Amino acid sequence: MELPIKISQQSREPIYHQIENQIKALIASGQLQTGTSLPSIRALSKDLEVSVITTRRAYQNLEYQGFIQTLQGKGTFVADLNPSIKQEIKQDSVSRALSEAIETAYQHNYSKQQIKKLFLSLLDT
Amino acid sequence: MKPVIDVSNLYKTIDDFELGPFNLSIEPGLVTAIVGNNGAGKSTLLKMLMNLVKPNQGDIRLLERNISEDESWKQHVAYLPQRLLGYDPFNGHQLKEIISNLYPNWDESRFNKMVDMFNVNLSKKYGKMSQGMQQKLALALMLPRNPDIMILDEPTSHMDIPSKYLLMDILVEWMEEGHRTLILASHQTEEIRKLADTIAIIRDGDIIGHYEKDELSRYFTQYWLADSLPHKTLPGEVKRKGERIVITNQERELEAYLKRHQLKWSQKEHIDLNDAISLMLI
Incomplete structure (x- = not known):
């Protein structure tokens, strides 16, 4: 199975972190349900064009944090997650996206007021 | 983890061409791409790894054994050179008979699967096949040996695009099956991007760097x-x-x-x- 993950080589965020966060977001949003089988480290590395060293690190972190589970000889699966953690992840991915937007606005010399105004007007459309 | 291949101070001269001295360490479980310009010395390095070309000086340890001491390591390694000598007069069936008998772990079903996927006509003489078809058959005769280490010298240079993609899937599957190591000399950018974990770069006889792929993607x-x-x-x-x-x-x-x-x-x-x-x- 291919995962809808997009890696940015331009982002300051390390690649293993990007993989980790995007898989978390897919789990939190319900796109990846408990028990869903994940691609092998080698297969995901090929799809994302990254080294297995990077993908392994992302999988290890996800496993350590309880998001995924590896069963010897069977593969890697989405673990059963507490709903409150899902909620937390959701909030986390939205605030990350908004923070990035704010950073872009600052780079273009927007003031706090201007950002607020633009945000509210976009929210109403 | 202990390297499966450890090259130290390897040096070789061929006429006025100097290769090395260089050091290279290859970790198990990884795909290492060897890239370089034409004539940089990639194939010579691979031949030295297989003890087919003797270096002037330096050591090569393969699976923790010095390759020049005994040849017991050879059963763990499959090497595909750019040109296979002696294959021309035989057809696919005959080549399979000869090679499968040499390897006790020969995986017949994998051979049949690859021949099927690549549409290889086994009744045709190797020497009469197109270069792309020769590469397909050569690979189908390589993977079923079930080696721990596979060394491929530009394995897909003549293959059509869909076959190259097929082979990448086959190699991914092969790597997943155990603690295997793949060394790939290649000019194919797609192969390097999708398969390599580390990349050793050879320029005019020198290894100018051995990088993790993701490090190289952000190097400049x-x-x-x-x-x-x-x-x-x-x-x-x-x-x-x-x-x-x-x-x-x-x-x-x-x-x-x-x-x-x-x-x-x-x-x-x-x-x-x-x-x-x-x-x-x-």
């Missing part, structure tokens, strides 16, 4: 300056494009320099893997 950064570049060479500068674009391998130093000299830049971007390799081979 291109900056767009707001005004013309100064004449002086900038920190880490490897190339300029026109008046305002500079490529560096020292982001932090360059940015500090630009700041000190009040030079503004509008954008920066990491150079992608292919361009990074090209920059290193120039």
Whole structure:
């Protein structure tokens, strides 16, 4: 199975972190349900064009944090997650996206007021 | 983890061409791509790994054994050279008979699967096949040996595009089956991007670097300056494009320099893997 993950080589965020966060977001949003089988480290590395060293690190972190589970000889699966953690992840991915937007606005010399105004007007459309 | 192949101070001269001295360590479970310009010495290095070419000096340890001491390591390694000698007069069936008998772990079903996928006509003589078809058959005779280490010298140079993709899937599957190691000399950028974990770069007989792929994807950064570049060479500068674009391998130093000299830049971007390799081979 291919995962809808997009890696940015331009982002300051390390690649293993990007993989980790995007898989978390897919789990939190319900796109990846408990028990869903994940691609092998080698297969995901090929799809994302990254080294297995990077993908392994992302999988290890996800496993350590309880998001995924590896069963010897069977593969890697989405673990059963507490709903409150899902909620937390959701909030986390939205605030990350908004923070990035704010950073872009600052780079273009927007003031706090201007950002607020633009945000509210976009929210109403 | 202990390296499966450990090359130290390897040096070889062939007429007036000098290879090395170099050191290279290959970790198990990884795909290592060996890239370089034509005639850089890639194939000679691979032949030395197989003890087919003797170095003037230096050591090669394979699975923790010195390759020149005994040949017991050979059953763990499958090597595919660019040109297979002696295959021409035999057809696919005959070649399979000969080779499968030499390898006790021969996996017949994998051979049949690959022949099927690649549409190889086994009744045809090897010498009468197109070069692409020869490569397909050669690979189908390689993977079923179930080696721990596979060394492939430009295995897909003549293959059509769909077959190259098929082979990548086959190799991914093969790597997943155990603690296997693949060494791939290749000019195929797609193969390098999708399969390699580390990349060793050889230029004119020297290994100029052995990098984790993801490190190489961020090795060079291109900056767009707001005004013309100064004449002086900038920190880490490897190339300029026109008046305002500079490529560096020292982001932090360059940015500090630009700041000190009040030079503004509008954008920066990491150079992608292919361009990074090209920059290193120039």
